[in-house]
Amino acid sequence: ATTLGADWALDWMERARAVVSANRIELIELDRAIGDGDHGENMDRGFTAVAAKLAGVTPSAPGEVLKTVATTLMSTVGGAAGPLYGTAFLRGSKAADGALDAGGVAAVLEAALEGIQARGKAEAGEKTMVDAWLPAAQAARSAAEEGSGPVEALRAAADAAAAGAEATEPMVARKGRASYLGDRSAGHRDPGAQSSALLLAAAAEAAEA
Ligand code: ADP
Numbered sequence: 650a651t652t653l654g655a656d657w658a659l660d661w662m663e664r665a666r667a668v669v670s671a672n673r674i675e676l677i678e679l680d681r682a683i684g685d686g687d688h689g690e691n692m693d694r695g696f697t698a699v700a701a702k703l704a705g706v707t708p709s710a711p712g713e714v715l716k717t718v719a720t721t722l723m724s725t726v727g728g729a730a731g732p733l734y735g736t737a738f739l740r741g742s743k744a745a746d747g748a749l750d751a752g753g754v755a756a757v758l759e760a761a762l763e764g765i766q767a768r769g770k771a772e773a774g775e776k777t778m779v780d781a782w783l784p785a786a787q788a789a790r791s792a793a794e795e796g797s798g799p800v801e802a803l804r805a806a807a808d809a810a811a812a813g814a815e816a817t818e819p820m821v822a823r824k825g826r827a828s829y830l831g832d833r834s835a836g837h838r839d840p841g842a843q844s845s846a847l848l849l850a851a852a853a854e855a856a857e858a
Pocket residue numbers: 680684685686687688691727728729730731733765768769770771776777778779824825826839840841842
């Protein structure tokens with residue numbers, strides 16, 4: 650595809666629901682190691698609600714889909730991740746009022762990252778979802794600047810997010826509940842970075858479909 654429209658966004662969210670559901674236990678276990686163990690449940694509840702909200706809608710732009718995702722996640726996910734993801738999708742929605750080329754993909758991911766950082770004040774290396782979204786946004790921007798299309802830009806973003814999530818394993822948490830553990834948070838992957846990588850993988854798969 651030369652651009653990604655509302656159909657892509659709907660497919661992304663259907664794949665997001667499926668991948669979050671399939672990884673519910675893994676996310677619970679990651680959060681049990683350094684948090685309170687609810688991240689898988691929170692995300693599964695949220696994306697199940699998103700899928701229900703999107704069933705039967707006929708949006709004309711990806712931003713319409715992402716706005717519904719934002720409001721639904723804000724009211725259903727709870728915890729730290731609910732407002733963070735809600736803000737990410739809300740900011741992202743505003744950058745997606747038409748079909749997305751590679752620059753548009755980068756703009757959406759940059760807007761989502763800005764939302765997460767505006768809300769949570771985390772910087773790179775503090776063992777949060779920022780460590781997935783920051784390299785993802787950078788990879789999409791680089792791909793766009795090199796002349797790639799939106800599908801390639803999203804694939805680069807998803808791969809960077811996966812590497813970013815893995816890279817949280819040795820980090821010491823400085824934000825959120827995991828920071829209460831101090832040095833004992835090292836040696837475990839951050840659950841929010843992992844769920845972010847899953848969501849971006851779903852976005853890339855929807856683009857490639
Ligand atoms: P809670 O910690 O309230 O139980 P969740 O378990 O649903 O919420 O989500 C935890 C995830 O939220 C963490 O793994 C981390 O990625 C993310 N997170 C927490 N605080 C912040 C923050 N200030 N900035 C960015 N992400 C954060």
